[in-house]
Amino acid sequence: MFRRHGLRATAAACCATALLATPALAGSDGPGAPGAGDEYFPGYGNGGYDVSHYDIQVRYQPADDHLQGTTTIVAKPTQNLTAFNLDFALTTKSVRVNGVPAQFSQAGMELTVTPPVTLPEGSLATFVVEYEGVPSTVEVDGLTPWIRTSDGALAVGEPEIAAWWFPSNDHPRDKATFDVSVAVPDGTEVVSNGVNTKNSSLAGWTTWQWRTTKPTATYLAFIGVGQYGISTKTGAFGQPFVSAYSDNLGELEGAAKASVERTPEVVEFLSGLLGEYPFEAQGGLVSSEGMNFALENQTRPTYSHKFFRNGANTSVVVHENAHQWFGDSVSVDTWRNIWLNEGFASYAEWLWSEKQGTGTAQELFDYYYGRHPADDPFWQVLPGDPGAGAVFDAAVYDRGAMTVQALRNVVGDAVLQDIVRTWGSEKRYSTGTIEEFIALAEQRSGKQLDELFNTWLFTKGKPPVGEATGVPPRVNHVMVAPPKAVAELDRTHALLHEH
Structure with a gap:
């Protein structure tokens, strides 16, 4: 997936009137950190507490884009907490902690809250925030x-x-379950994660309620509001399959449906490779405007209409659903580890191509390896440490997928499958690092893989041909005839990297 990014401002004081906090006990109490410690995005996330559930209730008016809401956060302090931060950009009207009004200040994307009393480590805490914007x-x-x-x-x-x-x-380090309730004018649809539990109408407004019961990273929680045709059917493994298509897709509607409606088939295929599907529902949403990318929102990937301009495109459906394992169930521990998301999702497209008979994974490896000469800037981006400005660079996707094929060449099909299935099972609903994946690959294969991973993920330049790097001798030159899958893969990835 691709989306813009930027460093957040750290918390700063601004005016607010509320109850004063009880003074912290010297040496034992203190505020939570204003960031989760991510080296690429230091201001993202917060320290001092762990969230278990979000109850989000918003009222949204499409006519003027006005949103007002109340979110209740169920959390557990991981220290004796005298103050804590929430990441939030809209205007905060009030904050209550454990039912009592709390002092707060807001700057940039940091909402700093001082509860009226210190929150004991390990206790049950609720934060209720009212807001609008x-x-x-x-x-x-x-x-x-x-x-x-x-x-x-x-x-x-x-x-x-x-x-x-x-x-x-x-x-992503702090996942939680979600209840999402969105009130919109009658005749407007709302799509979110998981399962639609209830709809109700009153005084010209319809409230849509959605629930996801598996741990979810905050960026993977989403809403789509507008004019959509929504269908709920039985998908893979008897689960709900919810698809939503904008009413304004026009001539692209057929191609979009011919792609996204294959999601249950894709999920069955990926389950055979990666292990049990980790969530309670499946589906997809296709927009008709506003988006130039696709995103692996948990249980419900969202696609730009542009992916279907040239006809059906199952590659992007495979890519976003592969993220349900690599990215959603097992998320990045920090954003430096983005190869674990994008490299494996891109490689899943290659395996789908192999299944469809439009080009084997090795043929696609050969093509992309030969396509980029040694002096191509493509080889200067390190998939294992691309930098904050290149998290979604093409090399993270394509060189990332080549890394997986190189690993396959060295350890063999059966061992590679064992590695990825073990990773998904042992890390389910948590996070992982590249270093942890390498350690697992060495443990399950019984091979020393330092040269392979150092060369492909952490060394600038085109990886040399050799047994230890997984590059067979025949890929020294550009292939004359690329596999049939390349055209669709190129269209897909061009949009995935587009702003």
Whole structure:
């Protein structure tokens, strides 16, 4: 997936009136950190507490993009907490901690809250935040990820979007379950993660309620508001399969449906490779405007209409659903580890091509390896440490996928499958690092893989031909005839990298 990113401002004081906090006990109490410690995005996330659940209730008016809401956060302090931060960009009206009004200040994307009494480590805590704003007009550090459309909005983005519609601990390290309730004018649809539990209408407004019961990273929680045709059917493994297509897709509607409606087939295929599907529902949403990318929102990937301009495109469906394992169930521990998301999702496209008979993974490896000469800047981006400005660079995707094929060449098909299935099982609903994956690969294969991973992930330049690097001798030159799958893969990845 691709989305813009930027560093957040750290918390700063601004005026607020509320109860004073009880003084901290020297040496034992203190405020939570204003960031989760991510080296690429230091201000993202927060320390001092762990969230278990978000209850998000918002009222949204498409006519003027006005949103007002109340979010209740169920959390557990991980220290004796005298103050804490939430990541949030809209205007905060009030904050209650354990039912009592709390002092707060807000600057940039940091909402700093001082509860009236210290929150004991390990206790049950609730944070209730009331807020409002016009999300499309809110810019922080040059970012405005909220997408306003002619008939509604899309809260879709990576690595940031949550702060434009609900306060949170906005980092993949702190996953939680979600209840999302959105009231919109009658005749407007709302799509979110998981399962639609209830709809109700009153006084010209319809409230849509969605629930996801598996741990979810905050950037993977989303809403799509507008004019959509929504269908719920039985998908793979008897689960709900929810698809939503904008009413304004026009001539692209057929191609979009011919692609996204294959999601259950894709999920069955990926389950055979990666292990049990980790969530409670499946599906997809296709927008008709506002988006130039696709995103692996948990249980419900969201696609730009542009992916279907040239006909059906199952490659992007495979890519975003592969993220349900690599990215959603097992998320990056920090954003430096993005190869674990994009390299494996891109490689899943190659395996789908292999299944469809449009080009084997090795043929695609050969093509992309030969396509980029040694002096191509493509080889100067390190998939294992691309830098904050290149998290979604083409090399993270394509060189990342080549890395997986190189690993396959060295360890063999059966061992590679064992590695990825073990990774998904042992790391389910948590996070992982590249170093942990390498250690697992060496343990399961019984091979020393330092040269392979150092060369492909952490060394600038075109990896040399050799047994230890997984590059067979025949790929020294550009292939004359690329596999049939290349045209679709290129179209897909061009959009995945597009702003």
